[in-house]
Amino acid sequence: MRELAPEYLLTPERGDGVTSVAAGVEADPHEWFGREAELVVEIGSGQGHQVTAAAAAHPERDFLAVEVYIGGLARTMVLAEKLDVHNLRLIEANAPEVLEHLLPGESVSEIWIFFPDPWHKAKHNKRRLINNDFVAILARALKPGGVVRMATDWEDYAEQMRDVFDGSDRLFKRDFAGDWAPRFEERVLTAFEQKGIDKGRIIRDLAYKKL
Ligand SMILES: C[S@@+](CC[C@H](N)C(=O)[O-])C[C@H]1O[C@@H](n2cnc3c(N)ncnc32)[C@H](O)[C@@H]1O
Known part of the structure; x- marks a missing residue:
C-alpha cells in the first residue's frame, strides 16, 4: 500500500460510510490518467486478475477497478506492477456510488460485472x-453505444439480470442472439468462476448495449 497506492489508488471524498462516495463531487477521469482514452470500469474486481490482464492487453484504453475489499485492491496493485500496467486506477468504494456520484454522465465505454455476490x-x-x-445508474454513466458485460454461475441471478435488462428496452438492447451471450473472449478464468465450475454450475454471460 505504501509503495503502490500513490500511483494506483484513488481516494474519493467520502459520504457517511467508509466505502461511500460523497454526492456532488464529480471527477474528471481524464485527469487520473493524464490523457483522453476510452474508459472501462470493472465492478467487484476481486483480486484483480481480470482488470490487470485487460489493462496489459489494451494499453490504448483506461481501466478503473471498483472494489469494497481493500485486500483485493492491494493484490490488484501488486499484479499491476508485475505486469508494468499504468493505465489502471483503483477505488475502494461502493460501486453504485462511484457510478452515480464520481463518474460524469456518459463517460464510460464498458462496465464489467463478473461473478457479483x-x-x-x-x-x-x-x-x-x-x-x-x-x-438506471449504469445507463447514466455509460456513453451511448456503451456496453455492460456480466457473468454469473447462479442460474436464477442470471435470469434476474436478463429480466431486468430486457425490461429496460428504453435504455438497453441485447448484444447477443438467443438466450445467453457467448463467453466474453477477454474474460479470464478467476477462482470464483473455477469454484462454480467445480460445483457443476453453468456459467452464464450477458452483454447489453446502451441505445
Ligand atoms: C464473488 S466476488 C467476484 C470477484 C471477481 N469479479 C472474480 O470474478 O473473481 C464479488 C466481489 O464483488 C465485491 N463487491 C460486492 N459488492 C460490491 C459493491 N457494492 N461495490 C464494489 N464491490 C463490491 C466483493 O467485495 C467481491 O470481491
Whole structure:
C-alpha cells in the first residue's frame, strides 16, 4: 500500500460510510490518467486478475477497478506492477456510488460485472447489485453505444439480470442472439468462476448495449 497506492489508488471524498462516495463531487477521469482514452470500469474486481490482464492487453484504453475489499485492491496493485500496467486506477468504494456520484454522465465505454455476490438465499435476493435502480445508474454513466458485460454461475441471478435488462428496452438492447451471450473472449478464468465450475454450475454471460 505504501509503495503502490500513490500511483494506483484513488481516494474519493467520502459520504457517511467508509466505502461511500460523497454526492456532488464529480471527477474528471481524464485527469487520473493524464490523457483522453476510452474508459472501462470493472465492478467487484476481486483480486484483480481480470482488470490487470485487460489493462496489459489494451494499453490504448483506461481501466478503473471498483472494489469494497481493500485486500483485493492491494493484490490488484501488486499484479499491476508485475505486469508494468499504468493505465489502471483503483477505488475502494461502493460501486453504485462511484457510478452515480464520481463518474460524469456518459463517460464510460464498458462496465464489467463478473461473478457479483449472488446472495443466493431467497430472503437476501433484495441485496443483489443488479436490479432496476442499478440499471438506471449504469445507463447514466455509460456513453451511448456503451456496453455492460456480466457473468454469473447462479442460474436464477442470471435470469434476474436478463429480466431486468430486457425490461429496460428504453435504455438497453441485447448484444447477443438467443438466450445467453457467448463467453466474453477477454474474460479470464478467476477462482470464483473455477469454484462454480467445480460445483457443476453453468456459467452464464450477458452483454447489453446502451441505445
Ligand atoms: C464473488 S466476488 C467476484 C470477484 C471477481 N469479479 C472474480 O470474478 O473473481 C464479488 C466481489 O464483488 C465485491 N463487491 C460486492 N459488492 C460490491 C459493491 N457494492 N461495490 C464494489 N464491490 C463490491 C466483493 O467485495 C467481491 O470481491
